[in-house]
Amino acid sequence: MTIDFExxxxxxxxxxxxxxxxxSAVRPIARQYDENEHEKPWDLLNMVQKFMGGGVAGAxxxxxxxxxxxxxxxxxKPRETNLAGAVTIEEIFWGDAGIAxxxxxxxxxxxxxxASGTPEQKEKFLARFSGEKPVWGAMAITEPEAGSDTANIKxxxxxxxxxxxxxxxxxxxxxxxxxxxxxxxxVVVWATVDRKAGRAGIKPFIVEHGTPGMQITKIEDxxxxxCSDTVSISFMDCRIPKENILGSPExxxxxxxxxxxxVMATFDATRPLVAAMAxxxxxxxxxxxxxxxxxxxxELRYGINPHRMSSLERDxxxxxxxxxxxxxxxxxxxxxxxxxxxxxxxASMAKAKAGLAxxxxxxxxxxxxxxxxxxxxxxxEKWMRDSKINDIFEGTGQIQLLxxxxxxxxxxxxxxx
Ligand SMILES: Cc1cc2nc3c(=O)[nH]c(=O)nc-3n(C[C@H](O)[C@H](O)[C@H](O)COP(=O)(O)OP(=O)(O)OC[C@H]3O[C@@H](n4cnc5c(N)ncnc54)[C@H](O)[C@@H]3O)c2cc1C
Numbered sequence: 001m002t003i004d005f006e007x008x009x010x011x012x013x014x015x016x017x018x019x020x021x022x023x024s025a026v027r028p029i030a031r032q033y034d035e036n037e038h039e040k041p042w043d044l045l046n047m048v049q050k051f052m053g054g055g056v057a058g059a060x061x062x063x064x065x066x067x068x069x070x071x072x073x074x075x076x077k078p079r080e081t082n083l084a085g086a087v088t089i090e091e092i093f094w095g096d097a098g099i100a101x102x103x104x105x106x107x108x109x110x111x112x113x114x115a116s117g118t119p120e121q122k123e124k125f126l127a128r129f130s131g132e133k134p135v136w137g138a139m140a141i142t143e144p145e146a147g148s149d150t151a152n153i154k155x156x157x158x159x160x161x162x163x164x165x166x167x168x169x170x171x172x173x174x175x176x177x178x179x180x181x182x183x184x185x186x187v188v189v190w191a192t193v194d195r196k197a198g199r200a201g202i203k204p205f206i207v208e209h210g211t212p213g214m215q216i217t218k219i220e221d222x223x224x225x226x227c228s229d230t231v232s233i234s235f236m237d238c239r240i241p242k243e244n245i246l247g248s249p250e251x252x253x254x255x256x257x258x259x260x261x262x263v264m265a266t267f268d269a270t271r272p273l274v275a276a277m278a279x280x281x282x283x284x285x286x287x288x289x290x291x292x293x294x295x296x297x298x299e300l301r302y303g304i305n306p307h308r309m310s311s312l313e314r315d316x317x318x319x320x321x322x323x324x325x326x327x328x329x330x331x332x333x334x335x336x337x338x339x340x341x342x343x344x345x346x347a348s349m350a351k352a353k354a355g356l357a358x359x360x361x362x363x364x365x366x367x368x369x370x371x372x373x374x375x376x377x378x379x380x381e382k383w384m385r386d387s388k389i390n391d392i393f394e395g396t397g398q399i400q401l402l403x404x405x406x407x408x409x410x411x412x413x414x415x416x417x
Contacts, residue, residue, distance in 0.1 A: 005331050007087065008080060015087050022095025027379075030096035033227040034382055038219060040182070041099060041227070049104050049134040082269065082334035086276040090327075093280025094287075097386040098227035100277070105129055107175050108270060108394075109137030109188040112204050115266045116247045125186060125206060136178035138187040140170035140233055148399050150190070150264075151199045155235060157191035159249070162242045164205060166191055166213070166235040174393070176231035177216055180209045187214075187233065188246065197251045204246040213238030224385035271347040271394055272333035275326060275354035278390035282323050282358035285365040285383045289316070292369065315368060319361045326354035345407040352400035355391035362387040 007015065025044060033041055092100040106113070106129050113125050128135045146152040155168025166189060179185030186208050194201035207214055218232035293300070293312075300313055309317070329350040336343035362384040366373030373380045391397040406416050 011084050018088050018091040022091050026095030026099050037226040045134045079338045082337045086334045089276040090280040093277045094284045097281050098225040101225050101228035104134030106137040108139035111270050112188045112266045135183040136175045136185040138173050138175045138179040140173045140187050141190045142172045155191040157193050163239040166238040169234050171232045173231050177229040184209050194251045200251050206244040207240055225389050268344045268347045271351040272330045274394050275330040275350040278354040278358040279327050281383050281387050282361040285362045289365050322357040326357045329353050348400040348403040355397050358387045
């Protein structure tokens with residue numbers, strides 16, 4: 001199988017269209033929705049739903065299938081859904097990360113339904129994202145004492161007749177308010193059916209908006225991505241239908257963790273997309289400093305002997321190299337997914353590289369620009385704030401390095417913690 005990262009004409013056309021949209025509709029309101037953290041750009045969100053409903057959803061981790069296409073194609077024909085998603089996401093996040101994260105769509109919750117839901121569950125829970133009105137999906141894993149260490153999840157799910165009863169507290173749920181209060185969405189909640197079983201006992205459950213016993217208890221004020229809502233949710237005797245579990249309810253063998261692994265596999269699809277988000281922000285910062293330097297008559301001399309470069313040239317070329325390396329890792333990870341190859345290692349490598357690269361690139365960009373970088377008159381300081389999240393959510397940079405080290409060195413989770 002040959003790897004070819006020359007983008008297809010279809011992806012190139014989409015990339016250009018999305019870039020124009022990001023430049024004309026997203027970037028101009030970026031500052032406004034950074035300053036007014038808990039407001040939503042409803043006009044834009046309604047427009048996004050109208051023109052991209054389902055398309056943006058595809059870009060955010062769920063596969064949109066052409067009419068007539070088999071649900072699980074047996075034949076390994078090359079697909080580019082995930083590559084198209086990564087390219088699209090880079091462009092939108094170039095426009096603005098906070099606003100892009102606030103776009104309607106299935107989000108991580110929808111990705112989990114797509115990865116481990118039954119055909120009936122997919123039909124019931126994913127159809128709503130292609131409707132007229134914006135709808136959001138969310139995923140609630142993190143708890144006060146369980147983030148990186150997901151095995152420590154304490155939220156419980158107990159079967160009572162035809163219902164699961166959920167009790168516990170979730171924190172830092174992206175788009176939780178959008179999903180549960182601003183639209184008819186849902187949140188996928190990770191809870192344990194058997195604490196003693198460890199990871200094997202942890203299952204994802206779909207909880208619909210408006211379910212009694214579920215309450216948003218806090219809305220975060222954040223450093224960056226301020227247009228995106230992040231909430232805490234409490235579950236107190238929250239009853240959901242028995243069939244709202246994703247995957248099997250069985251804790252087959254307490255020494256095995258297959259069910260847990262299947263849910264974790266959701267991240268193999270979404271981590272490269274988080275990397276693409278980071279790359280979009282990093283590119284915004286790089287474009288800005290290169291344009292500013294150009295306007296000031298500073299020429300960057302590519303191809304000269306490194307010993308003759310100025311420190312500014314060296315810094316900028318290093319930033320460009322880091323961004324390109326991150327993009328290549330990201331495209332490889334999504335290419336593998338499109339071609340039905342296991343990509344957990346590559347997904348973690350892409351996210352580890354992109355998260356760190358964009359954090360460094362935006363900080364360096366502020367340093368190079370000095371007061372222009374620090375002033376709120378420009379967006380550079382915002383990009384520096386927005387970038388850090390890529391090193392935190394969906395597994396921190398350290399966790400990605402840990403996953404990578406385990407796979408490269410052949411160690412188990414128990415051998416390398
Ligand atoms: C804006 C925002 C949005 C979020 N959205 C969501 C969401 O939608 N859904 C959701 O469930 N969660 C979400 N999160 C939570 C996020 O995924 C967690 O914060 C993250 O996984 C880290 O977990 P933690 O907070 O428990 O930190 P900890 O795990 O306590 O980590 C603290 C520090 O210790 C390091 N560390 C931990 N374990 C190790 C180790 N074994 N080796 C080396 N270093 C280690 C970490 O890398 C980190 O630097 C969001 C967080 C933020 C800030």
